[in-house]
Amino acid sequence: MTEAIQTEQVSELIDKAKKAKAAASSMAKLTTDQKNRALHQIASALVREQEFILAKNDKDIVAGRNSGMTESLLDRLRLDEGRLQDMAEALVQLTGLADPVGEVLEKWERPNGLVISSIRVPIGVIGMIYEARPNVTVDAASLCLKTGNAVVLRGSSTAIHSNKALVRVIHQALSETAVPAEAVQLIEDTRRETATAMFKLNEYLDVLIPRGGAKLIQTVVANATVPVLETGAGNCHIYIDETADLEMAIDIAVNAKTQRPSVCNACETILIQETWAARHLPELLAVLQEKGVVVHGDPVVQQADGVIPAIEEDWETEYLGLEVAMKTVADVDGAIAHINTYGTRHSEAIISAAADHAERFLAEVDAAAVYHNASTRFTDGFEFGFGAEIGISTQKLHARGPMGLPALTSMKYVIKGNGQVK
Amino acid sequence: MTEAIQTEQVSELIDKAKKAKAAASSMAKLTTDQKNRALHQIASALVREQEFILAKNDKDIVAGRNSGMTESLLDRLRLDEGRLQDMAEALVQLTGLADPVGEVLEKWERPNGLVISSIRVPIGVIGMIYEARPNVTVDAASLCLKTGNAVVLRGSSTAIHSNKALVRVIHQALSETAVPAEAVQLIEDTRRETATAMFKLNEYLDVLIPRGGAKLIQTVVANATVPVLETGAGNCHIYIDETADLEMAIDIAVNAKTQRPSVCNACETILIQETWAARHLPELLAVLQEKGVVVHGDPVVQQADGVIPAIEEDWETEYLGLEVAMKTVADVDGAIAHINTYGTRHSEAIISAAADHAERFLAEVDAAAVYHNASTRFTDGFEFGFGAEIGISTQKLHARGPMGLPALTSMKYVIKGNGQVK
Structure with a gap:
């Protein structure tokens, strides 16, 4: 463990990343039905709890306006009934997409009788670092949930009340389902240190996905030792x-x-x-x-x-x-x-x-x-027909271009024998 | 560019990495035949130039023995006629494997008439960091060549005479082929600084592959911001x-x-x-x-x-x-x-x-x-039937498990239309 992440400031991060990692192994066992039921529960809860969510969002909007945030940034930060409804609809649409987990990618038999299959599995724990758009909180959590991954969310301080409210509603919704609430973790300490500590948290995070402006993404790419899915600028x-x-x-x-x-x-x-x-x-x-x-x-x-x-x-x-x-x-x-x-x-x-x-x-x-x-x-x-988008990758490893649900999966080889030795 | 890579010690690295990057674009255009002819030329040259190679290898062996290298390390370092013959045979076998570059992975049409294909392409520039096994020099260069990638090789100081001799023979062989000799670069300055500078050379390297003991691999994973293909320890x-x-x-x-x-x-x-x-x-x-x-x-x-x-x-x-x-x-x-x-x-x-x-x-x-x-x-x-092996990945992104030639490729989307706008 590096020095940076032994400081007291990031104990919340370590604690929540550990919980996410522990939850990841039960996430991998969920059936498609269990995951879809959880997405439906979250969709209903977002609409049912809209008064609570919008009141918290209003605190962020007021603070943003007082700190001189531009109108276009305030617009990205703002939630309203229509936007919550859109988020709920996106969740319902997600339940209709094929679950990539468990898909048999290839299967072949070797001359010695071993039968080898490659099978899609969740990646594990996804770290999301993003800016002042509370919709990313729900979007990231739901895409990770659908693909059987746990997620550690680190949003912007300017959206912290909205993000806490949304994650509280998500946790409440999940408590009635087979999906462990601990699979969705929100880092509430939004000081710079928690983001930079995430860059090197290889012990708990399998991948980092920065979502936001070119500067945020470049900072993550230039400093992270955790593998990064780079959703980059487009010239x-x-x-x-x-x-x-x-x-x-x-x-x-x-x-x-x-x-x-x-x-x-x-x-x-x-x-x-x-x-x-x-x-x-x-x-x-x-x-x-x-x-x-x-x-x-x-x-x-x-x-x-x-x-x-x-x-x-x-x-x-x-x-x-x-x-x-x-x-x-x-x-x-x-x-x-x-x-x-x-x-x-x-x-x-x-x-x-x-x-x-x-x-x-x-x-x-x-x-x-x-x-x-x-x-x-x-x-x-x-536009490509993937039905969902994690982002558009401009890097060359793992996933390139528009990333659908399979970009949030890994694979494993399953080999069946009858006593073969080398 | 980070401070670490602006120092004078690593100017050789920057210079060679730039040349590799420039060569990578012509590598991507090579036909399978051109690449296979180059592999055959290298195979012949290794056998033809064995006297030269073995004399240089002997300098490493003598230096290794004088510095107290163990017998098992000396054995890994040693080349002889049989081993050069084996290397040449492996190169000839590689010519018989399917070229993954250009493979159409998927192809579909959208309702608006756009036809989208995903096509395998080379990754670009591969950085290889490895220990005192000169066979890795030929192995890495040939696997990268077959997949249309340029490579920057950074071996151990204890094998430097062998590596220089092998790369000289490879360059000579390539000079008679369509493959640019600059696609294979050997870093001759084997001080620690050149390896650590490679860790953060995101501008020129698309991926790093460390090959060696657990300590080497962990050092690269813990410090590199260039994406790493981790070929890890097996407990x-x-x-x-x-x-x-x-x-x-x-x-x-x-x-x-x-x-x-x-x-x-x-x-x-x-x-x-x-x-x-x-x-x-x-x-x-x-x-x-x-x-x-x-x-x-x-x-x-x-x-x-x-x-x-x-x-x-x-x-x-x-x-x-x-x-x-x-x-x-x-x-x-x-x-x-x-x-x-x-x-x-x-x-x-x-x-x-x-x-x-x-x-x-x-x-x-x-x-x-x-x-x-x-x-x-x-x-x-x-054993999996891939015909070649880059290593065995223990990470979850890009490639997992035994990596064949496709692990050294990326993909691109090719979209054909007739005037579609959004």
Whole structure:
């Protein structure tokens, strides 16, 4: 055990992490029915106890407003009847999804008669570190419950009253079910020390999932020795190839940039093959500017009206708003090189009528999701048909891209013999 | 970039890691044939250049002997014609294995017409940290090459002349092939700093694989922020149930303990259901003791001749030799509880004629491989039929148990549309 986690401040963390680990072994034995019944109980309790929850949420809102929290942050923090209802509905929907635990992934027989199966099992204990969105508390707890994992939740101090209320309601609901209430643990001490102690709590936590802004995620990745499922930033590109259909290219670029600019799969840089640009740049710019998009352009793009000169930093920036960087490139190789240099390995698209260009792009761009003739906005567990989403992984191990329930599972080999020795 | 890796000592590391990362993108484009031709070239070169390699290896052997290295360590360090021939044969065998890169894992169509495929791709850059076995140099380089990954090798100072010679021969062989020689990098500065700098080299390394003793692996796991594939220690158990067939139980326990006691899938503790022990303990002890096994027993087992009393530490010890801990338990629950407390989640076996006891054990024991009526010694990539083995993972993310070539791959989603926007 490291020095950091022997301090008195984190005794709550150690105590709750131990309890979660103890609960994890009974979680692994639950049937799908038992888990679904518990999800239904939580759904009912959220609605039944809404007065209690909303009163506690109001304390966070008042404190947030007094401390000068911005309206958009207050909006993320706020719960109301409708949002609790949505949370309850999401829980009910989760009961309808297939339980990945117990699934036989492969089964084969060896020449010596051993029969080997690989079977999905829960991971164990998931540590969640997140910001001031109380909905993550219920979302994380329910996804972990469905996949037979225990969870240690460490939310933000600004949402602490909401989180305590929600976890109290969850515990109450679970007390009437086969799921041990101790499988859901909330760390109430929200000082920085409890988060940093979680980074190195390899003894009790099997994985850490940070959910929030790029800074939070980078801090966890750079400091955690517990394995991290990195749900990272998206500096996504649309590359418009020489052969791109005009209307399709404009539709996709505008959709990827403007349909919901605050999300990680929105487009941040548009790359344009130079002969296409010579023909169609004004039309593309006009549509973007009409939508209110501020354009940072390279020397070619700058020649158009109302374009700000792009600097090196623009190629790296995730604007998350109505701004876009725009650059001309000689060919698909130039686009691939730019993306592999500046991209965050999230979602990248080529708009092209040339199959060979598309194949090169799809093969050589290094990203979780690569698109031909479609918007990057589809990188999403629901759009992929997974029915639930833990987040979108931008790392390469364990899970990459939109993560459905199976991303919260591990596997074990089960080998049956009749006395085989080596 | 952290302070640790800005020091002058590690500039070789940064330089070589950058080159490996640059080479990784061309590695991903290689065809299976190109990779196999390169493996054949390396195989020939190892045999052709054996005089050069063995002369360099001899320098390590002489230095090792002068510094008082034990005979068993010297044996691991030693190369000879036969061993080089074996290495060359392993390379040729590797060419015969299926290339996982490019494999379509799943493919489906969404209601909006998007066609989504998940496709295996290389991980990128693998960091290998290992001890004084020069064969790991060739083994790691060839497995990474076959799976389209670049590799940064950091071996032990005691094998540095051998490793430099082997990598020189590999580079020479690759220079005549489509595989970039820069995809295989050897860190020649073997001071501790270069290893610890690798732990946090997230910018260039996608994964670290430590290969060696438990201490090396624990140091990497406890300090690395780069994701680690943990190939861990094996404190493996054989549980002999009340209903176990006498002959099968003795055969399996003796095989698991004595057939090759120095390996991670050998048995370290035998758990015996108490009524079975009352009937058969003397027979089991007699066979083990005849094989030269020293037995550390609980109070019941201690009553037999020649048994040393077990202390708490024995339940945690990986003897890796002809010693075993032995304990009686009331039932299968007692066995499961003991294993989940003291086991290292590697390989665990129940010997039983009762199907319900076996099912409980297989479901509730938390380990990479769980066996019914077979020896734990089968936890091995070759015994599983994988044709190659990177190591045996005792962690739960990405890969668990014996790791074949697919463990060195990631995946990407490829999405084809015809203009879809959200």
